[in-house]
Every structure is written in C-alpha cells, then in structure tokens.
Amino acid sequence: MQKRDREATRTRLLEAARLRFAREGYDATSVRDIARDSGVDATLIFRYFGSKKQLFDQATATAHSPDLLEGPQEELVARMVATIVDHDWTEYGGEHPLVAMLRSSAHEDARQRIRQEVCDTYVIALRDLAKGQDAELRAELLSAWMVGIGILRSVVATPALAEARAADLAPHIASVATDLLGRPMSGTVDQSRSEGESDQT
Template identity: 80%
Template sequence: MRKRDREATKARLLEAARLRFAREGYDATSVRDIAGDAGVDAGLIFRYFGNKKRLFDEATADIPADLLDGPEEELVARMVRSVIFADWTRYGGEHPLVAMLRSSAHEDTRQRIREEVCTTYVSALENLAEGDDAELRAELLSAWLVGIGILRSVVATPALAKADLDDLAPHVAAVAAGLLGRPMSGTTDA
C-alpha cells in the first residue's frame, strides 16, 4: 500500500507507463507490468485512466516543442539535439517519437505520430525551405531526423551510438543546407 496520494500515484503510473511503452511497445507491455513498476495495484490504472489505451495516450502526450526558440539557422541542429541528445530519460532514453514508433502496429498511434511529425517538424522546416517542393524537402529532412533516432537507439549502429553533437555538426550543416537550399549551422548555442 502506497502513499495514498492520488496525484503522486497517477504521476508514478504515467512515469512507469512511459518507460515501458517506450522500451517495449504497446502490445508487449501489460498493465500489470506498469502497475508493478509503479508499486501499486493494476486496478488503479482503470480507475484513473479508464483503460490501457487512454493511459498510453496520456503517457505519450507531452512531446515538448520549444524547438522554435532560437535562431533560424540553428533549427536543424536543435532538432538533432532534441532527437538524440536531449534527456529523454522518461521515455527510456529515446525521443518520444521513436518510442511511439514501437507501438505503430495500431493505426491510432500512427496517426498521432503523423500529426506530431507534421506539426512539429515538417511545418517548421517547411518555412525555411526555399523554392518549390518545400514540403517534400521538409519531410526528407524530418525523415533523416527520425532515421537517426532509430538507428541510434533502436538499432544501435556502432558509430551513431557513440557519436556526440560535435561529431554530427558538419554533417548536419551539409545535409540541411543541401535539402533546404540555404546555409544552416550544425551547432547550437545552448
């Protein structure tokens, strides 16, 4: 029996859910796993969140988006940092989008990923792209970010897994410039 503090318990359940869902995906995670991690009874999940799906939605709902704060030419660099160097401890060390891709068997989840990718990444990049087919180029750049996230944390290829932001900087600059048609910085100030 726990601290009998509703908000704290909800928070612990969300925390545990985030980690499990991120690491193992929706189907491979049972509500008992999550409740066990949180140290409470599984029944509380249903009392507090209604059902497993809603817990998932709530647990993966808080993708932060402060990407727009800062100089335009550093946007891509900020995105790379966000995708692979930010502290996503709560999502098992991975970017939430990469984590959610684990659960992409369900169309619902795919739709949420799509919206997230489009509103957060593609639309921001689209504004920077010169010329026509800006949307396509923005998506191609987003694809790169997603691919980097996956290769680094899901697949764990050797070089990417141990690279740091400085290692990536020149390549970020090169690819971003090539796709957006304008010079971009590979590093960030922060």
Template identity: 45%
Template sequence: MVARRRSASATRTALRAAASFRFGKYGYEGTSVRDIAGDVGVDAALVYRYFGSKEALFNDVACMGKMFEPLLQEPVEAIPDWFCALLAGAPTEGDFPHPVLSVLRSNGRDEAVGRLREDYTEVFSNRLAARLGGADAALRAELLAAWMLGTSLMRTEIRSPALASASDATLEQYLRAGIEVLLAPAAEHGDAGSAAAADGECPATARIPGCADGHEEPDGPAGSEAHEGCVRDRAERFNGSCPDNCPIGRD
C-alpha cells in the same frame, strides 16, 4: 558529465526526448525527474521550472508533436543548432526505447501511428515547410524529420558501429552540413558554380554543397576513371562553367 550549452527551447526538447525514453522503458512509476534531468545533463529543478511537475511532463510527451513545437519558434538559421542539440541530448546507451518504437510497439498500434503521422504532418509538412518556403518545402521539411528520426534510431536502438561510436562533435559536423543544405531549395545550391567561376575558382575543384564525396580535390589520380567521373559530376553541378585557369584542363 559536462552539460552541453543549449538554448532554452533546445533544452526543453532534449528533456522531452529523455522523458519519452524513460517513460517508454520504465513506465510512469519507474521514472524519476532526477533520472530525466541526468540524461540531459541539467539539474532536476530545471525540469520543474519548465514543466511544473512529473505528471505534467508525462502528459506533455504523450503528444509527440509537442516535442517539436519549440523548433517552430527558432529562427531558420538556428535550426541546425536545434537539431544537433536534440540528437546529442538523447541517451545513447541503448537502454531506453526510441520514442517511435514505443509507439509502434503499443497495443493500439494503428491509432498510435495515426496520431504520430498527424503530429509530424502538422509540425513538419505544414508549419515548418511554410517557414522554409521555396521549391519542395514540404519534402525538405520531411527529410529533416526523417534524418533526425533515422539518426536517433540508428544510434540508440540499432547501434550501427560508426554512428554509435561517433563523438557528438564529429556527428554534429556532418549533421550540420546536411541540415543546412535542406534549409534552402536545391536550385539555390546550384548557384555556387557561378560564384566560384566569377572568383576565378575552378568548379571542378571547388567545394560545393551536396557534392557526392565532399572533397575539395577530385578523387583519384588525374586521368583515372574516378577522377574524371568526379570532375564531370562537379562540372554538371556548376552548369559547365569553368574559368580559363582551370587546373584540370578543358576539352
């Protein structure tokens, strides 16, 4: 297996994720440092370098919030890289339980869920949101967490066909686009229409963040319901701006 190139913080996070899966499935005694390192594609010596010992790693991942502490050290523009490295580093064979499912299946479920909520609230709703700033910062930060947890859960436990079979490169392409949208308030993405019009580009055909279909050309043949609906959707997103050379035509 070829190891993915990651930053040190992303590698630590991937190791924590792999350790959570292993400890949740096989317990402390049934988990080896070599197995954890192998899941991430690094040498076991790196685990000892980062965490000191197997016991220290176990204690570290017992607190879910620590898994995401390195995220808060990353520059905002590097957050898409961090998330993609984390999701690509998690086991995908379905042999290891998702860390959130491990919490939900624990004997002290209510207490464990409470700790999990506190961890995520502190990391995402409070600290990451403060770094993002702008409108709906807490909501955007929590959506990032939800996207990450949902994607990893669908790949490792539910094993939905498209997600389970998608290559890391393909998955990263879509994840990165969506994550970048959430890093800035929605109003900032709406400014794309004015910029496109200023450049003489038709808003109806320009590629814009958050477009429902993500295509550069409107759906369907000209005059069709799908085509007109796509044009209307994009025109609304671009605040109705449209240059005189619009290839779609104007009313």
C-alpha cells in the same frame, strides 16, 4: 494529503507506462504490467486515466521536450538533432519519445500519434523554412533523415552514430539541412546566447 498521494500515484503510473511502452510497445504492454511496476492495483489506471489508450496518449506526450521553435531559424535543425542526440530522455527509456512510439506503430492510434508528432513538430516548421519548389517534400526528406538518426542510435545501435554527440554531427547537419532547405543552416546551437538569456531571466 490524499490529493498529494493521488498525484504521486498518477506520476508513478505515467513513469512506469513510459518505460513499458518505450521498451515493449503498446500491444505487448498490459495494464497489469504497468500497475505491478508502480506497486498499485490495476483498477487505479482506469480511475486516473480512463483507459489504456488514454494512458498511452499521456505517457507518450512530449510536453517536457525543449521548445524547438524558440531561437534563430538557421539553428532549427541543429536544435531538432540535439533533442535526439543530446537531450536526456531517461524517462522514456533513454530514447526520444518518437522512436519509442515506433515500437507501437502496429497499433492504429499509435500510428496516428506518430504521424501527428512528425508533421506537427518537424515537417511544418521545416516546410516554412524551405526555399523554392517542393518545400514539403524536402521538409519530409529532412524529417526522415532525423528520425533515422534516432532509430540507428537507439534501436539498431550502429557503433559510430550511437557514440556520436551533436557536436560530432554538426558539419553534416549544416550540409544536409542547407542543401535540402535551400538556405544557409547552422549545424550547432549557440549555447552562449542561450546561457545569457537564462541568466537574465
């Protein structure tokens, strides 16, 4: 029973931390804020996580995001955009965790996490797909475009992009991705194949 209670408390703390860090950033969020939101004593944060930094690292980890590398290569960019536009990120205040982390970019640890997230999740996978010279530069340009989509949607809330779904962006995704990667890329994800694979498991 005590173990379940500890796990439940730890889960509540992570949920509260995700929302606080996403909305206010690292420096503006205090351990007491998170503890108060969770209805527990602040000392439990240090008992379960060791420090505010370790809590931030775990709270902003994207372990629950879809596996972007699974599926056809030509749909990779479409899958990436779908995680920004259509995926349910309610636990991160409705924003992709990367966009949420940008609010903490004044903090050195957060900057390192953002760099790692962008490079490991986006740039390397796109660079490996790119054909021709300047593959890394073109991969970074495409990554910047996708991060910009997330920022304009949730931080700036530009009207057209904030209302758009992945299907609305599909032709533009295909055009930009094809041009930058130098190979034919799809703007959509084949949902029928994904559903068929799920039925077989």
